Amino acid sequence: MKKYITPFFICLTSFLTNGIIFGFLNSYGLIYQYLIIENKHDENIAIKASTLGSLKNGVLFLFAGISSILCKKIGLRPTCVIGIFLSVFTLIGSSFLVHNINALFFTYGIVHSIGSSLVYIPSLSILFHHFEKRVGLANGFASVGSSVFTIILPMLLNTFLSKYGLNSLLKLEASMYFALIVGILFWNTSNKRISPQISNSTHLQVVDPNINQEKTVTDNCPVVKNVQKPTFFNSYSNQIVNRSIKGEMLIMIIGIGSAISRILFGSISDLKLINRVLLQQIAIFVCGCCFVLVPLTIQSYYIAIVCLFMGLSDGIIVCLIGPICYDLLGSTDANNGVGFSLTVISIPVSIGPLLSGVIMANTHRYDYIFYTSSCYAFISSILMILIYTTCSDKKFVKISKK
Template sequence: MGSLPMESKDLLTKTNENAPRELNGQAHNGEELKSTCREPPDGGFRAYMIILASFLTNGLVFGIINSYSVIYNVLQKKLIDEKVSNAESRAALVGALTMGTTFLLSPVSGVLTSFMGLRCTAVLGGSIAVVGLILSSFIVDDVDGLCFTYGILYGVGASLAYTPSLAILGHYFKKYLGLVNGIVTIGSSIFTVAMPPLMEYMIKYYGLPGLFRALALLTAGVPLCGLLFKPISVIVTEKPIREQGCKGVLKTIVDVRIWRNRSYKLWALSMPIALFGYFVPYVHIKKFININFSNVQENLPLQCIAITSGVGRLFFGYLADKKGVNRIMLQQISFYIIGTLTIILPFCRSFPLLVCISLGMGIFDGAFIALIGPIAIQFCGSAFAAQSIGCMLGLAAFPLSLGPPIAALIYKETGAYILPFTLAGISPIVGATLMFATRFQRSRRESAL
C-alpha cells in the first residue's frame, strides 16, 4: 500500500524561544516552563498505567452506549403500552442523543483541555456522566426527561472523558501508537460483550432504576481513571487560549489551525457521511432479531460484533504502525465492508449467517475505530491531538444522532428493516469514496501555521 507521511510536523515546527508551551495539558509561557519537551517514551510504568486508564474509560463509556438496545426495547414497550405516537423513534432518540452528544461536544472537550488540562477535563466528564445516570434512575417513566439526563447529560460527561483518553496516548507513544490505540479501544468491545446480559439481569430483578444506579456505580471508575491523564510536555505554538479572550476561544473552536491542513480537512468532512448509519445496527439489531427469528440468543450478534471488533482493533492497530501502510486506505476498506454487510443484513433469514455477518462487521468496525487517533495525529501532530480528534467527532455528531430515529421512522412506514439498513449501509460506502480526495493532495507541507 502507498504510504502517507507519518506524523505531521506542520503544526509543530514554527517555534521560538518565547513560544508558549504546554505542560501537564495546560499552556504556559516559555519562562514559566522549567522542564524540557521530549519524545514520547513508548513504554515505562507510567505509560502502561495510561493504557490501562484509557482502556477502562473507553470500555465503561462505550460499553454502556453500545448496549443501548437493551434499554431501547424496554422504553419502546413502555411507550407502546401507553399508546404514545412514534414510540419507536422516541425510544431510539434517547440512545441516539447519547452518541450524538458524545461526539458533538468533542471539539469543546478539546478546547477545555487547553483551559483545564487533559486530567481535569476527564475527571469532570466522568463526574458529569455519573450524575446523569443517577438522575436517570429517578425519571425512568419520563422519556423526555431521559433524553436530557441519559441522552444529553451522560453524553456530555462521556465526551469530556473520551477525547482526553485518546489524546493522552500521543504524549506517551509514537512508534507503537497504532497498536496502543487498538489496545485502548478494545475496552469498548470487551465491555459491550459483558454489558447486555448484565443490563438485562438488572432490569429483570431491579428494573430500570436499579440498572441506571448500577451503571452509575460502574461509571464512577471513569473520573478515577482520569486522574492518571498527566501529559508529558508538548510544544504549542500559540499563546494559551485563556489569554485570548472570547474571540480567541471562538476562533479556536470554529477556525482552528488544523483546518489549514487540507488532508485532515477532507478526511474530517468525509467522516460524518460515513458515520450516518453507524449506530443504526447497535440500536435496531435486537428488534430485527425479535421480529425475524425465534428461540435464538438475541444478544449474540451484538456480542459477536463487540468480540471481533476487539480483534480488529488490535490487528489493525498493529498493522497501522508498519512502515508503508496507508492508514486512510485501511479505514476506507473498513467502511466499504461495513456498508456492504449492513446492506446484506436485512435480507438474512438464517441466524447462523446473521452471526457470521456480525462477526465480519465487528472486525472492520474495530479497524475504523482503532485508526481514528493515529490518522488525526498523523495529520496534525500529538500537540493538536485533542482538537483534531474532537473536531472530527463533533462534525459526526448530528449524522450519528439522526441515523437511528430516521431508521425507526422508515421502519414504521414500511413495516420492514430492508430500507433502513440499506440506507445505513450506503452512508459508509459514500464516505469512504470521498476519502479518496485525500490521496490527491500533493506530498508537501501545509502552509506554515
C-alpha cells in the first residue's frame, strides 16, 4: 500500500508547488494593474511594474541552476525547506513595503524568486526518482497544478486584491507557501541510478556527450515565450471598449486548455512512437500563431478559441521539459539538465517583460507586444526543428524511450 501512497503524495506536492508558484506568477497581471492604479503620479510606473514582473520571472529561472546544485549537495528535501522559509519571510516582509516599489524589486522580485526556485526545482526533480516508465504522465499531472491555479486564482485574487489590498495578498501567498512543508515529509529519493536512455545501436549513436546537454538547453529555451501573456491579457482586454470577454475569463480559458493538454499529452509522450522534441517545437510554433491572432480577435468571441489553442500548446511545452531532460540525462542528472536549461532561458525571460513595458510606455499599444512575442516563437521553433532534423539525419544523437 505504501508504494502507492508515497508516489501519490509526491505527485500531489509537486502539483501544489507548481500551482502556487506559477499560479501567483501568472496572476501578476493583477498586481501589475494594481501598482499602476495606485501609483498614477509616477510617470514611469508602467516600466517599473514591468521590471518587477521581469525580475520575478528572470530570477526564478536564473537561480534554477544553483538550485539543482544544492539538490545534489544537500538533498532535495533540505533545499525545498530552505526555499519555503525564504519565500515565506520575504513575502511577509514585502507586505509591509507595498508602497515602496523600489524595495519590492529586492524583496518580492529577487529574494522571493530565489526561494521559489529552491522550491520548484526539487519538486520537479523528485518525480524522476519515482516514475521511470510514466515520467511524462507524472510531469503532466504535476505541471497541471499551475494551470488549475491559473484558472482559479485570477478571479479570486482580483476580488481579494480589491477588498483587502496588496499587503494582505502577499500574506495570503506566504501562508500557501508555508503549507507546502507538510507535503515534502513524504519525499524520499531512490539510490538506483537510471542512466540516459541512449544505446549504441545502429540507429542510436552519440558522438559527444556534450551534445546532449546543449540539446536539452535548446529544447527548453523556447518555452520563455509564455511569460508575457498573463501579465498583459487583463490590461489589454480592459483597454478594449467593445470587448466580448473579460481578461480574467481569457486567462481562465488558457488555464483550462493548458490543464487538459498537460495530462493528455504528458501521457501520450510516454508512447514509443511519439517524438517529444518535435512535439514540443510544433506546439511552440502554434503558440506563436496564437500570439498573432490575439490582437486580430480580441474584440470578438473568436478570442476564446485562440486562447484555448494557446493553452493547449502551452501545456505541451511545459509538460515536456522534464521528460526530455530525463530521456537525455537519466533520473540522477535530469535535475541538472532542467536547472541549466532554466538558467539559460532566464535571459530572455528577464528581457521579455521589460521590453514589453518599454513598448507599452512608448506606444500605448498592446498588440505590438503580442506581435513581438510571436517572432521569437516562430524563430526558435523553426531553428530547433532544423537543428534536430539535421542531427537526426547524420545520426549524431537520437532520443529513445524504454
